[in-house]
Each structure stands twice: as C-alpha cells, then as structure tokens.
Amino acid sequence: MQLRSKAGALVVTGVLLALSGPLNATATEPARAPARAVAPGAAKAAAAAAAEGPDPIDFAVVVDQSKSLADKDLIREVEAAALLSQGEISERSRAAVIGFGSSEKAGQSPVREVCGLTVADAAGRQRLSDCVQQLSHRDPKHTGPGTDFPAAVRQAVDRLSEGTDTAVPKVVFLLTDGKLDVSDSPEYGTDAASRQANGAKRLTEELARARSESVQIWPLGFGSEIDKAALTAMAEGGYRNGCADLPGATPRMRVVDSSAEIDQALQETFAAARCAQIAQGTVGKPPANLTVTIPPIATDGSITVSKHDPKVSVTYYDPSGRKVPTQGEFDGSSFETSGQDGPVEALRVKNPLPGRWRVHVEAPEGHRDREVAVRAIWQGRLRSAVTLDPASPRAGERAVVEVRMQTRRGVVVTDPSQLAGVKVSARLSGTGFAPVTVSLADDGREPDRQAQDVRFTGTLTVPAGASGDLELTTQMAAPGVTADHRPLHARVASGAEKVTAGLTVERKTVHPGDTVEGTLDVTNNDTGPHTLRLALDDQSPGAAVRISPATVTAAPGERTRARFTLSLGPGTPLGEVGGSITVVDTGDEGRVLDTSFLDVRVEAPPTWWDRWWGPVTGGATLALLLAAFAVVRLAARRRRRDLSGVQLELSTDGRALDELTIRSGQSTGGEFHFTVDRARGAAPSLQRSTPGASGAHRLRRTGGGELLLRPSQGRESAVRAGEATGIADGLELVVRDRRAPAARPSRGGWSGSSRGRGRGGWSGSSRGGGRTEGEGEAGSAQPRGRWSRPDRGGDAPDRPRPEADPAGSGEQPAGTRRFDPNF
Known part of the structure; x- marks a missing residue:
C-alpha cells in the first residue's frame, strides 16, 4: 500500500510537471512573491499576445489508485500522467488533478483533489508544483481501496464546469482499469450486490451530467484485467462533439497492451482531445541524436521527450543546427522547458522554425538501458485574410468571398497537403437579415480561379433586407488547425455608386528590396473630386512593404488611371507575400471600394555563384584542361628523360x-x-x-x-x-x-x-x-x-x-x- 501511495503521488507530480515550469526558475522566483502593478497598456498587450496563442482547454487528470491495479500499473500511470500534462501547449489552459479510490468507513473520502482547477500561467504552474507534493503521503485511513467512478466523474465535472467560457473544451482523462468496485461503500446500499447495481446507475447519471455540461471523457486503460466494455461506455456517455466533429476527435477509450506503445497512444489521445496534431519522432538509447519534424503550418508546439529516467539530460537544436535556449526568446521563437527532473521532459515552442529538429540525449553510466522517444504535439493558429467582391455589395447582389491563410511568422500557406481534410466556410451577418453561411472550396470551379492553390472561394447573395454594416467571418476546421475568426467589415451599397474603383497588382516573382507595379482605375460620377487612399492589411512581420503614392485624387466626372508602386523591404521573408491591398474613399466615411491579395512571391536574390557560375565553370574547365595538359606534358617529359x-x-x-x-x-x-x-x-x-x-x-x-x-x-x-x-x-x-x-x-x-x-x-x-x-x-x-x-x-x-x-x-x-x- 505504501508503494501504491508513492506511485500515485508521482502520477500527479508528472501530470503537473509541464504546467509548473522549470524548477530552477521557480526556486529563485517563488510564486508567493507580491504581485507587481501592471500598466494598462502592458495588460492589453499581454491579453493580445495570449489571444494569439493556441486555444486553451480545461482538463482534469483523474487517477485510479484502487487496489485492483498492481503496483507496476500505477507506475505506468505516473509516466502517463506526466506525458499528458507535458503535451499541453497553451498557457491559458486550466488543469486539475484528482486521485480516487472509495469511501468504506468513517473518515474516508472516495476522492482527494490535490490540485484544484488552476490557470497554467507562470504563477499557476508554481502553485500546481507545490500542491501536488501533498500526494507524497497517502493515508489509507482517508481513502478506501475500492473504485468509486461516480464520485470521481462528479468531482471532475464540478471543477470543469466552474468556467464561464462555454467555448473552452472540457476534457477528463480517466486513468483506470475500468472496474467499478463500491461493494464495501455503505452510501450505495446495504449489501454488496445492491451497492454495485446502485453504483452503476449512479455512474450513468454522472455521465449524463457530463454530457449536458459539454465535458468529454477519454478513458485510458491500465492493468492486466481491463474492462473494455465499461471504458467504452464511459467514453460514449460523455460529450461527443469536440473539435468540430473532426475525424479522430470523438472521445473513445484507449487500451495500451505494451509499454513500448504507451507513449504513442497517450499522446495521440491527448492530441485528438485538444484538437492538435502529433508528429512521431525517432527512438534510441542514450547517448543518441533523435529527430522530429515540425511542419511549416505549426504555430505552437511541444516537443516531448519520454526519457523514463530523470538522469537523462536533453539538448535541443533547431532545423538550422543551432542550439536553442531552454528559456526565453531566440530568432522569433519563444522557448520554455519543463520536466527536466522527471520521467518526461518537454520543450514548448511558440512560432517554431519548421523543419527537422534534433534532440540530443545523454545519460551517465548505469542509466542508458531504456529507450528514449521524442515526439511533437503541435497546433496551427492561422490568420485568415478575406476579400469580398464587390467590396460594398448591394442588397440582393451576389458577392464572391476569397480566403487565404498565413501563420504568425507571416508564412502564407501554399501547400494543400498541410490542410488535408480542411473545411472552410464564411458567415455573413448584419442588420435586417439572419446570418448567411456559405461553404468555400479550392477546387478550380467557378468562382475559384485555380485548384489546389490554397485559396478558398465561394459565392453568397446578400439578403434583400440587408442594410447598413456587414460583417464577414470565416471558419476553418482541420486536424490541428484553427483560424482566428477575424471579421471583415463592409457596408451595403444603396443605389448607384458615385465612385467605383478597381485594383490590379502585378503578379510576379521578386527579391527582397524589389518593387512591384500596380494600377488603380477610378470612375468618379460625382460633381466633386474624391480622394482615395491605398492601404495594406495583414502584412507579414518583417515585410516592410511601402506603397507610393498612398493617395489618389479622382477628378469629378472623369475616369482616372493611376499607377502605384509597392516597395518590399530588404528583410521581406521568402515565399508568398501575405496580406492584401485596399482602396477606400476618404470622402465617403472610409467606404471600401475594392480589395486585392498581393500576388507576389519573394525568392532569395541571386548569389555571386548564381550570377557567375557560367564564366566560373568555363574558366575552371579550361584551367583543368590546361592543368591536365601540363601534367601529361610533364609526365611525357619525365618518361623521355x-x-x-x-x-x-x-x-x-x-x-x-x-x-x-x-x-x-x-x-x-x-x-x-x-x-x-x-x-x-x-x-x-x-x-x-x-x-x-x-x-x-x-x-x-x-x-x-x-x-x-x-x-x-x-x-x-x-x-x-x-x-x-x-x-x-x-x-x-x-x-x-x-x-x-x-x-x-x-x-x-x-x-x-x-x-x-x-x-x-x-x-x-x-x-x-x-x-x-x-x-x-x-x-x-x-x-x-x-x-x-x-x-x-x-x-x-x-x-x-x-x-x-x-x-x-x-x-x-x-x-x-x-x-x-x-x-
């Protein structure tokens, strides 16, 4: 029993290891330090930065510590719980840790909540790290050896239902063998048979409550005698509509038969539950160089290293071969390492550099017998850029919606395989009509211009009763990918427009620092001049695109054609330039007249070798021929002599x-x-x-x-x-x-x-x-x-x-x- 108690404590310790942050940092800066006043501007910036991060989830890790599980299974639960927590990638998530058994006599409770629902920010991680230590001494006098599932589920649902944001997913990870045992719990009846029957009925009721509270149940089977039917019933009894009904995201039970598969099964379960993706890496015994590949679409990720032995040390290298810090900023990415003193270590990365990451593992003699596995859990939070044509449609008019996606690094998504299985839609709302939703496609059929160019297009009709302002938002559903739901604001046009405009931007491939030409055609049917302003939206960080001239004056009663130039800064990222160009009428309350994506692709400038490879190779060939001729002549002379x-x-x-x-x-x-x-x-x-x-x-x-x-x-x-x-x-x-x-x-x-x-x-x-x-x-x-x-x-x-x-x-x-x- 004492071993079982210590194992249970380690389970919860591992669960919260990632959330608690690095131990050395928290030791020098305890969470109990007095809070400092935060300026309103800083608070606003912090809130904006948080909104840019991955979507949070509220989750509870519920650990079965009953006598039906062998000591070795409890130890496996320890590493499982650590792995679940280490995979979490959002600092806005909240976590709770609950151990459970049964209540069979006075003074006992079936559950013991060692960590209440706590926000996983820096201070919250420290609190979680401290409170989890309470599980290091489990007193059998306070928790019985049975398995009270109804009480465990009820406690988890109560905590996860405390939040006011119904959009945040709520997930329970239930680590158990699935065997209900309340035969010695007096609250369920007078004899063993009636207690078991009443316990099963109570569990059905608690699962129904979880479903009504939108709480998912993900059972993870441990032990040699697992009740798979019971685990399946618990998965199906909770909430079933997570992650926008994506394939594989529906709660289900998972049983792992071998230790070699446990890490992969757990992380796949966690990724599916929090709408993320998992990248499988390599496995090896220390010392070894392991690798895992993070795709370009990833904006937030966690590289997890299942090392089993805390003595294993880990060093991380980005795809450029550079050693990255365990804490802080580096080359546009943010890093935070946790779990260095536990069985599972993780490196959380915001804005990771895409490509193959190298993880070097070392261990002292006597600690090199177990294999170390590396994986990455990632999520892509994309920025949607939307155009509406016409920009100010009339009521009853058909309009074309076009959407493309880019990451926070400014990388425009151009590879359709990165959005395999994606579903994109647009929602138009406004005054005088019920919202209209239309599906967008990238199939090359009208109005989509080209298939598989990762530009999703569709047509919608503005309702006849529409008036005033319009708001257009897009929604995306894909495994591991979410969109930012930023709205595009427009206005319903009334009658004939006095001023119309059309933008044309040159489609070309350029180098950083080059320029791109564009044309603005304006028809002014008004009696007075109108000043139009050209603006750039959704620019890639570092692009530094400038537009000149920024304003154009349209004379009354005339058609005007104006040329403008887009200048790209020398630090413009390579690839397709993100963002769009918009023309607005400053004299008509900033009404948008037209928008257009920048169809510009940036390539690396030619190197010295690119420019001179012909003459250089020709000269080198001639030099080699002359050298060969000289060698032959010299050899012949030596032979003659x-x-x-x-x-x-x-x-x-x-x-x-x-x-x-x-x-x-x-x-x-x-x-x-x-x-x-x-x-x-x-x-x-x-x-x-x-x-x-x-x-x-x-x-x-x-x-x-x-x-x-x-x-x-x-x-x-x-x-x-x-x-x-x-x-x-x-x-x-x-x-x-x-x-x-x-x-x-x-x-x-x-x-x-x-x-x-x-x-x-x-x-x-x-x-x-x-x-x-x-x-x-x-x-x-x-x-x-x-x-x-x-x-x-x-x-x-x-x-x-x-x-x-x-x-x-x-x-x-x-x-x-x-x-x-x-x-």
Missing part, C-alpha cells in the same frame, strides 16, 4: 670489366650518378653514387632523348648508344639503351650487343652474364670468335639466311655467315 633500363658497361682494351643496369626510380630528374670502384686486388667495378660525391660521373638524358655523359674530370659530351667513350685511366664506358636504334655493323665485322667488345670483331656472351647495380662480377666468359659474312654495304640482315649446298662440298654458299673459333 627516364634512364630506367639503361645498361652501363665498363671495359678496357676491349675487355669487359663490369656491367650495371639502372633500375626504375634510381634516376632523379633524368640523371644518374656513378663511380668506378678500384678496390685493391679486384677489377674495377661500377657503383651507384650520390650527386656531388668524390669521383662521381653523371649520365643524363635530355628532353629530346639525347644521352649526355659528364666524367668526374671532364666536360659533358654526347654519347651514342653502343659506342665506347673514355672516362679515365684507360677505362671506357659503353652505354646501351633499349630506346636507341641498334648500332650498325662496321666494315668486315659485326658489332652486336655483348658483354665485351674486341678490336675489329665481336665477342659473344650470354645476356644473363651481366649484373644490375648491387650485383657481383659478370658471369662466365663465352668462347671468343667471329661471325664472318660477305660485305653487304653495311646493310646486313639481323640473322643469317642459310642456303642449301647442292654439291655437298661442305662449303657455305655465298651470302651465308660463318663462325671462326680461331679468330
């Missing part, structure tokens, strides 16, 4: 001493440096060296492919592949280059690619007999000899062409080659 594969052969007196092959990467900038090692007791050998080393020789290749050799003590000179060049002390160097053409044979002999070269002949050797840099001496010597052949003028074939010896003499035919080993 590369010495990889070139063989260096050291010899003396025609006898090969050593051979060195330049490997890939060993020539830098087309140069290779080497020395001749003259170790005592060994034949001279070639060794690779570094530039500038003592005794180093340099071989390099020019860009044209020519080979140049600079001995360590001599001048640089050209060398031909395959020819010997002296370098020092009787040593010769032969450079063999695979790129160079093969050397031509000398007269009377053949000089081929070999390890060593003798005088006037050729000493053959295996190609594998040489070495690359880093290897040992050359391989074994090959037999010395000479291939002889007839002189063919130096143009001999690369290989012999054998011919037959028909005589069998053993003599080689003319023109064949012969090897002489004794050469």
Whole structure:
C-alpha cells in the first residue's frame, strides 16, 4: 500500500510537471512573491499576445489508485500522467488533478483533489508544483481501496464546469482499469450486490451530467484485467462533439497492451482531445541524436521527450543546427522547458522554425538501458485574410468571398497537403437579415480561379433586407488547425455608386528590396473630386512593404488611371507575400471600394555563384584542361628523360670489366650518378653514387632523348648508344639503351650487343652474364670468335639466311655467315 501511495503521488507530480515550469526558475522566483502593478497598456498587450496563442482547454487528470491495479500499473500511470500534462501547449489552459479510490468507513473520502482547477500561467504552474507534493503521503485511513467512478466523474465535472467560457473544451482523462468496485461503500446500499447495481446507475447519471455540461471523457486503460466494455461506455456517455466533429476527435477509450506503445497512444489521445496534431519522432538509447519534424503550418508546439529516467539530460537544436535556449526568446521563437527532473521532459515552442529538429540525449553510466522517444504535439493558429467582391455589395447582389491563410511568422500557406481534410466556410451577418453561411472550396470551379492553390472561394447573395454594416467571418476546421475568426467589415451599397474603383497588382516573382507595379482605375460620377487612399492589411512581420503614392485624387466626372508602386523591404521573408491591398474613399466615411491579395512571391536574390557560375565553370574547365595538359606534358617529359633500363658497361682494351643496369626510380630528374670502384686486388667495378660525391660521373638524358655523359674530370659530351667513350685511366664506358636504334655493323665485322667488345670483331656472351647495380662480377666468359659474312654495304640482315649446298662440298654458299673459333 505504501508503494501504491508513492506511485500515485508521482502520477500527479508528472501530470503537473509541464504546467509548473522549470524548477530552477521557480526556486529563485517563488510564486508567493507580491504581485507587481501592471500598466494598462502592458495588460492589453499581454491579453493580445495570449489571444494569439493556441486555444486553451480545461482538463482534469483523474487517477485510479484502487487496489485492483498492481503496483507496476500505477507506475505506468505516473509516466502517463506526466506525458499528458507535458503535451499541453497553451498557457491559458486550466488543469486539475484528482486521485480516487472509495469511501468504506468513517473518515474516508472516495476522492482527494490535490490540485484544484488552476490557470497554467507562470504563477499557476508554481502553485500546481507545490500542491501536488501533498500526494507524497497517502493515508489509507482517508481513502478506501475500492473504485468509486461516480464520485470521481462528479468531482471532475464540478471543477470543469466552474468556467464561464462555454467555448473552452472540457476534457477528463480517466486513468483506470475500468472496474467499478463500491461493494464495501455503505452510501450505495446495504449489501454488496445492491451497492454495485446502485453504483452503476449512479455512474450513468454522472455521465449524463457530463454530457449536458459539454465535458468529454477519454478513458485510458491500465492493468492486466481491463474492462473494455465499461471504458467504452464511459467514453460514449460523455460529450461527443469536440473539435468540430473532426475525424479522430470523438472521445473513445484507449487500451495500451505494451509499454513500448504507451507513449504513442497517450499522446495521440491527448492530441485528438485538444484538437492538435502529433508528429512521431525517432527512438534510441542514450547517448543518441533523435529527430522530429515540425511542419511549416505549426504555430505552437511541444516537443516531448519520454526519457523514463530523470538522469537523462536533453539538448535541443533547431532545423538550422543551432542550439536553442531552454528559456526565453531566440530568432522569433519563444522557448520554455519543463520536466527536466522527471520521467518526461518537454520543450514548448511558440512560432517554431519548421523543419527537422534534433534532440540530443545523454545519460551517465548505469542509466542508458531504456529507450528514449521524442515526439511533437503541435497546433496551427492561422490568420485568415478575406476579400469580398464587390467590396460594398448591394442588397440582393451576389458577392464572391476569397480566403487565404498565413501563420504568425507571416508564412502564407501554399501547400494543400498541410490542410488535408480542411473545411472552410464564411458567415455573413448584419442588420435586417439572419446570418448567411456559405461553404468555400479550392477546387478550380467557378468562382475559384485555380485548384489546389490554397485559396478558398465561394459565392453568397446578400439578403434583400440587408442594410447598413456587414460583417464577414470565416471558419476553418482541420486536424490541428484553427483560424482566428477575424471579421471583415463592409457596408451595403444603396443605389448607384458615385465612385467605383478597381485594383490590379502585378503578379510576379521578386527579391527582397524589389518593387512591384500596380494600377488603380477610378470612375468618379460625382460633381466633386474624391480622394482615395491605398492601404495594406495583414502584412507579414518583417515585410516592410511601402506603397507610393498612398493617395489618389479622382477628378469629378472623369475616369482616372493611376499607377502605384509597392516597395518590399530588404528583410521581406521568402515565399508568398501575405496580406492584401485596399482602396477606400476618404470622402465617403472610409467606404471600401475594392480589395486585392498581393500576388507576389519573394525568392532569395541571386548569389555571386548564381550570377557567375557560367564564366566560373568555363574558366575552371579550361584551367583543368590546361592543368591536365601540363601534367601529361610533364609526365611525357619525365618518361623521355627516364634512364630506367639503361645498361652501363665498363671495359678496357676491349675487355669487359663490369656491367650495371639502372633500375626504375634510381634516376632523379633524368640523371644518374656513378663511380668506378678500384678496390685493391679486384677489377674495377661500377657503383651507384650520390650527386656531388668524390669521383662521381653523371649520365643524363635530355628532353629530346639525347644521352649526355659528364666524367668526374671532364666536360659533358654526347654519347651514342653502343659506342665506347673514355672516362679515365684507360677505362671506357659503353652505354646501351633499349630506346636507341641498334648500332650498325662496321666494315668486315659485326658489332652486336655483348658483354665485351674486341678490336675489329665481336665477342659473344650470354645476356644473363651481366649484373644490375648491387650485383657481383659478370658471369662466365663465352668462347671468343667471329661471325664472318660477305660485305653487304653495311646493310646486313639481323640473322643469317642459310642456303642449301647442292654439291655437298661442305662449303657455305655465298651470302651465308660463318663462325671462326680461331679468330
């Protein structure tokens, strides 16, 4: 029982957590502080600001704390009640918290009202936060373990009926398992059977009273054995016409079978009850970045974070990636965070920036095992802009009504999907006739000019008995959306009008700071001049539209055409410009002659890139081509100068001493440096060296492919592949280059690619007999000899062409080659 009592206290604590405001703020500024005098102007401004906010509701959270609910179900009720209260988005709402059980003996009461109906302003939230602490100690001596539904419903209806404003919705959220239990309550009869029957009858009566008082009942089923039939009966027994009969807004019972679904079910119920919409976000365990998207049509919202564990900390970022404050103003929005020390935290936002919000959650070790869910409850309170054509209709005349909507941020609603299922109507009232209501449509049929442009149009006929002033108001019904019901005032025209006027505004797309042209055509049938004034209504905040000239004088008996200019301020918001332009006759008590919407759309001015992307991309392309050409040329030059594969052969007196092959990467900038090692007791050998080393020789290749050799003590000179060049002390160097053409044979002999070269002949050797840099001496010597052949003028074939010896003499035919080993 003690656990159940503490759980019940937590339920109510959670319910009022959002309404109570941040704990740290209230601790330093208690609600008990003396009230300060408020200037009349400030009070008027505050009232106007409140009227701009979301519509309020009066609601009571009624918590079943009977013994039929298990302790774990009571704990779930705690978080449920917290979530319901955190979702509330209006500071003008009023809330009450009631716990109930039964009265079974003297001194017990079936209900205990811990928080009476309290306005949820800053001071009221503090009061609610204080009074809810009274539930922390539930005394079984004062509340019985049964379930007295009649008493709970009666208490909630009594409190919600205290208000004088019948337009404010009244809602009871009943958290229970639905099982009536007054079997031990003496006031219902003398025995258990009669008490249960009388209790059921009394409940029917209390539900009928709730219906007559326009109080909705939204039962939320908790527990393992829920009486769904009883919950359904309670939902159907109360008031059923909330939220203008929108789909899903009719009270109904809701049962949640799993903990994973409880948050979503509760917030969907709360959103439907208060004519709001819910945006589902993401779920994750801390640390995590969760997201939820708020639509452009939203003007008020509450981002709720079901964290379950108070140790979870939350940081909020707007769609621009900026961290927003937990309290105060930022970029045209107002913020207030509550519930930071509870299982559910919420960020209430007025005029939220539309788009995807990021919610970052963190938690210390040991508090990261439960999933955190983020959602947003939002409502769009739109401003309606209305035109009537003609602006001053005569009695019996047909007139066209046109309406469009915009948010408080000045965003004109142009996306029809944001108003899916909307119903729009216009109501004309005045002297001498009963009000006339007409439905408005956006279907492209006459008189609507274009379908799905979010301009709702209809035709009405001014009653024949109309006289004097007219008042036109519009009504909108859509899930999560309400209109401001601002009236358009007009006057019934009598007889022929002395002055008529027509407005035409240029339809175009402009940039902030641009101008738009318009035309005013006036016909003055009067005997004197008339001064007409052009005025702008319902302007978007920050638009700063100026009209010039503001007045036009119409000469008597003439038609006048006047041009005017609309200048948009540099801070004009992007999108369709809100508001309308009106022309009034200042000499006829300000009679409205004509009105017109501003068909102007503002786009961001072209950036430097937008203006110069063509030349820039063209120049960049040319630069890339030139760079690529340079890279190709440089690579080709490097390839031409590369010495990889070139063989260096050291010899003396025609006898090969050593051979060195330049490997890939060993020539830098087309140069290779080497020395001749003259170790005592060994034949001279070639060794690779570094530039500038003592005794180093340099071989390099020019860009044209020519080979140049600079001995360590001599001048640089050209060398031909395959020819010997002296370098020092009787040593010769032969450079063999695979790129160079093969050397031509000398007269009377053949000089081929070999390890060593003798005088006037050729000493053959295996190609594998040489070495690359880093290897040992050359391989074994090959037999010395000479291939002889007839002189063919130096143009001999690369290989012999054998011919037959028909005589069998053993003599080689003319023109064949012969090897002489004794050469």
